[in-house]
Amino acid sequence: MTLKSRPGSLGKRLTPYLYLSPTMVLMIVLMLVPIVIVIGYSFYDNVIMNKHPVFIGIKNYAEILTDKNFHQTIYNTAFFTISSVVFHMIIGLTFSMLLNSKLLHQTTRSIFRVIYVLPWVFTAAIIAILWRLMLNPNGIVNYFLNIFGTIDSKVEWLGSRDTALYAVTFINIWSGYPFYMVSLLAGLQGISIDLYEAAEVDGANSVQKFLYITIPQLKPIIVSMAMLDCIWTMQQFSLIWMTTGGGPIRATEMLSTYTYKLAFSKYEFSQASSSAVIILIFSMLLAFIYVRKQKARD
């Protein structure tokens, strides 16, 4: 520091901001400015493509919100997000409790922990390709389902309108549960053994212990994970883009792919901006609830 800091001097008051300045510059240029730009775009007629765009007020929003395809998109995103969050939670909780079981040796637990965490180390591009291979009509999933007699034809999981949405949701559940599992595992290890021992003295069985000790103790973690997961899943782009591209015929179109297509395949940058602002508003609402919940806990 070259600024010599005396108590109460300007230098001293500015010092904290000086340390923050790299972050602030980056956030202003690549976060604040773009948000202002995208909100601005959304009120104009065909920006970027048109040299002199005209202000048209909320017409873009009106068009998007009355678009039948957009309604389909909202439904798909809601289905995808809610199912993913619920199953992430169920699988994450089950796996973390198995891994925390006192019946097992430490080494066994570590081995299974590494296996269970595996889906986490793969990027969306890899997950997409892997599941396209496995869910191929001639792929291994259909093979097993055939042997066990569950189905007898070659289902095109990702290529049929009836199954594609379920298939991408399934893939997303597979790829996302380790995040919950790891956090809940840490949460479980943080619960005091005294609580369980006291409950045992009172004659509680395992189900009661689970319902009245484990769940309430984990509730703060579960709630914050679910909020974060909602925000992230709602914004999911890469996995959808690389498995189905939103198809077939919009069967898996999500808010993100819908917006991306408006911008980069139809070059309707203004409408894409309004759609992007709508996603931003949804996300910020969730974030607001999340931050309030966090504050209430502190």
Next chain:
Amino acid sequence: MSKTTGRNIGKIIVIIMLLIGAVYAGFPVVWMFLCSFKPNTEIFAYPPTFISDTFSLNAYRSILTNSEKIRFFLNSYFVSSVVTILTLFVSVLSAYSFSRFEFKLKKTLNMLIISVQAVPPITLLIPYFGLIVALKLYNTYWALIFTYMVFTLPYAIIMMTGYFNTLPKELDEAVMIDGGSRLLALWKVLIPISIPGMISVGMYTFMQAWNEYLFALTLTKTIEMRTVPIGIQQLMGQHSYEWNEMMAMSILGCLPVLLLFLFFQRYFIEGMTAGSVKS
């Protein structure tokens, strides 16, 4: 029923459930691995071959001898490493400020940093497109590095602030009483103690950068600027679905993250949970 039999039955049930879970979690990964050693014609063989008689490393060989594909890896390593170093550097400065100073906008800025994490990448993408061109960064490494940092920094700052908050202020005050500056205190005292926290943050940052897809897809254009996720994607459809090569490239593409994870598992899980549970 005696207590030991009860325990044994319990143990068997737990192990059966663990094995079922392991198949769900691990089989796709095993299948990817097996397929990377098969000739492409055998990928959809009926019945499927698990250990191929024609085991070969051809898929790996063809990727590792192709300079275009090696370039994807070099790009990813370069971008992810620079993002990690810069994120750590910038976040340590910011975290120091949040942890060691009291100032007027502290609460507001802190809140902004937390909520910025929820901003959807797709929302920023449209303005970025124009902005990056205007800043003359289109199709350069810097376009990726700076835009990735917007998403890696908030988490890193929150984590590092939390970490510094656990360290007593007396530590850096001791250095400053001896006539050292604040930066010296940060460099000589806080950073060395914070290495575990920095490893965890660094890993998470590296993973985020290594995995990023949307910006890499849109803000770069030429084949020699592409990163691994885009490279894998481009193997599809380029020449008719070389599944074995795609699987081999996927294995190679997840290696850095997998190795990081195996080496630093403990730090990572601790750091990760500390961040998600309490931010």
